[in-house]
């Protein structure tokens with residue numbers, strides 16, 4: 001298997017809402033906010049309309065990589081509700097291998113709230129995803145994977161049977177590279193030291209995230225300080241900055257890429273996920289950093305004008 005993804009098996013409820021919707025539910029724009037099941041049910045009832053689609057940060061990136069021709073598998077836990085079917089069929093279109101048994105309970109849901117400026121804000125419930133545990137993983141196959149791609153939430157998966165220690169032990173033993181995307185400020189704060197330790201040990205190959213989240217990992221507010229901080233990390237760091245610059249650090253500071261968007265963005269959900277897929281596509285083919293960034297920008301641009309976090313049409317690198 002070229003790439004194994006591990007992450008949230010989310011059903012996205014994509015909804016275009018006015019700015020006032022965010023404030024009425026105390027949602028910080030551009031961020032991910034955790035909701036109790038009851039509060040989420042209230043929010044869902046208040047959505048003007050929504051489209052339920054397969055989502056999840058790592059799952060979206062895995063679909064982008066599958067579309068690029070890599071063999072891929074995804075691990076994420078679903079519930080036993082009709083949403084599980086939506087999530088599974090979201091993978092078949094891309095040829096991602098998926099065979100994790102479902103759990104009795106609800107699948108994880110995420111309201112993807114799109115404001116008129118195309119920014120996305122997330123309101124999510126925990127759900128079945130958080131129960132993914134070591135028994136769900138084929139560690140024999142994982143041992144020979146080319147890359148494990150995951151998101152920061154996976155560091156908390158498994159409850160009383162935590163996934164993370166066994167996953168890290170396997171990566172350490174088999175020298176499988178790991179990429180992690182940071183998508184939540186709360187978890188960035190919780191795991192920033194653990195991320196640094198993984199990088200120091202040479203287990204974390206690439207840390208990915210937008211500036212809102214990586215500033216929490218770095219402990220600095222301003223871009224030059226964040227860059228200076230990550231230059232000292234023993235891993236590559238790919239930081240996007242909304243619609244502006246992109247920063248790539250790998251021992252030294254490498255590139256800045258300013259995307260040009262021909263069309264007015266409709267929905268920026270998944271932009272960072274497909275940016276990551278586009279970058280990794282080039283990276284795994286050993287292309288130059290500049291070529292990886294150009295491809296990443298192209299992938300992000302394609303996703304901004306569709307109302308989905310995954311590619312619909314696809315151009316080869």
Ligand SMILES: Nc1ncnc2c1ncn2[C@@H]1O[C@H](COP(=O)(O)OP(=O)(O)O)[C@@H](O)[C@H]1O
Pocket residue numbers: 118209210211240241242243244245246259261265268269270271272273275297300301304
């Ligand atoms: N509104 C936008 N206009 C133009 N490009 C955008 C916009 N939003 C995202 N992008 C592109 O997608 C990339 C990733 O977006 P970003 O918002 O930083 O990530 P995330 O989706 O993780 O929040 C950006 O670097 C840029 O190339």
Ligand SMILES: [Mg+2]
Pocket residue numbers: 210242268271272
């Ligand atoms: Mg963004």
